Amino acid sequence: MPTNSTEPTPTDRLSTRRRYRRLLGGLVLGGxxxxxxxxxTGYPVAAEAAYLLCAVGLFAVLFGAPVTLFDERDAxxxxxxxxxxxxxxxxxxxLGASVxxxxxxxxxxxxPPEVRGALYGYVALFxxxxxxxxxxxxxx
Amino acid sequence: xxxxxxxRREAADMSQADLAVxxxxxxxxxxxxxxxxxxPSLELAFKLAAHFDCRVEELFDPxxxxxxxxx
Numbered sequence: 001m002p003t004n005s006t007e008p009t010p011t012d013r014l015s016t017r018r019r020y021r022r023l024l025g026g027l028v029l030g031g032x033x034x035x036x037x038x039x040x041t042g043y044p045v046a047a048e049a050a051y052l053l054c055a056v057g058l059f060a061v062l063f064g065a066p067v068t069l070f071d072e073r074d075a076x077x078x079x080x081x082x083x084x085x086x087x088x089x090x091x092x093x094x095l096g097a098s099v100x101x102x103x104x105x106x107x108x109x110x111x112p113p114e115v116r117g118a119l120y121g122y123v124a125l126f127x128x129x130x131x132x133x134x135x136x137x138x139x140x
Numbered sequence: 141x142x143x144x145x146x147x148r149r150e151a152a153d154m155s156q157a158d159l160a161v162x163x164x165x166x167x168x169x170x171x172x173x174x175x176x177x178x179x180p181s182l183e184l185a186f187k188l189a190a191h192f193d194c195r196v197e198e199l200f201d202p203x204x205x206x207x208x209x210x211x
Contacts, residue, residue, distance in 0.1 A: 071166050
């Protein structure tokens with residue numbers, strides 16, 4: 001494979017990719033850790049500022065990295081993991097909503113508002129998914 | 141999917157990392173293709189075939205079990 005002195009070697013490109021991917025992980029963990037630490041020590045505004053700063057850094061790395069950070073296999077893995085996650089939440093929503101509706105009629109137990117809120121959150125999740133699906137389909 | 145990526149890569153005296161850079165994917169992706177745990181996209185299959193200067197069907201065998209022949 002021909003190379004010249006200014007062209008990065010394969011090893012350089014792979015190590016660059018690895019470095020940037022580690023940086024992404026570091027920004028996520030760093031942002032969460034800084035947020036938790038600053039909130040615990042009584043600096044809520046600084047906590048959110050640190051968190052948002054890391055989020056901006058994350059997007060800067062994601063879109064500004066000089067090498068491709070994620071390839072087609074990463075996209076496939078992400079798609080399958082997302083599909084699995086949606087399937088799990090679909091089962092939880094179908095069974096949970098039915099149980100939540102039925103329980104007050106057959107027992108004295110009242111479903112906590114947090115549980116109802118979570119179920120409505122799942123409904124919103126699937127609503128957003130349906131919109132996103134329609135949008136993507138309309139463009140293909 | 142059965143494929144001859146490993147054989148052709150080794151014949152070309154390339155590492156997985158070299159091939160990964162040549163076709164712009166990660167080394168893990170090349171490893172997964174060679175271990176038949178991941179089927180590449182058409183685009184990547186053509187890139188690999190072009191890199192090894194062969195036809196896609198010489199590099200990949202989809203094992204259709206005669207399904208195409210029956211149609």
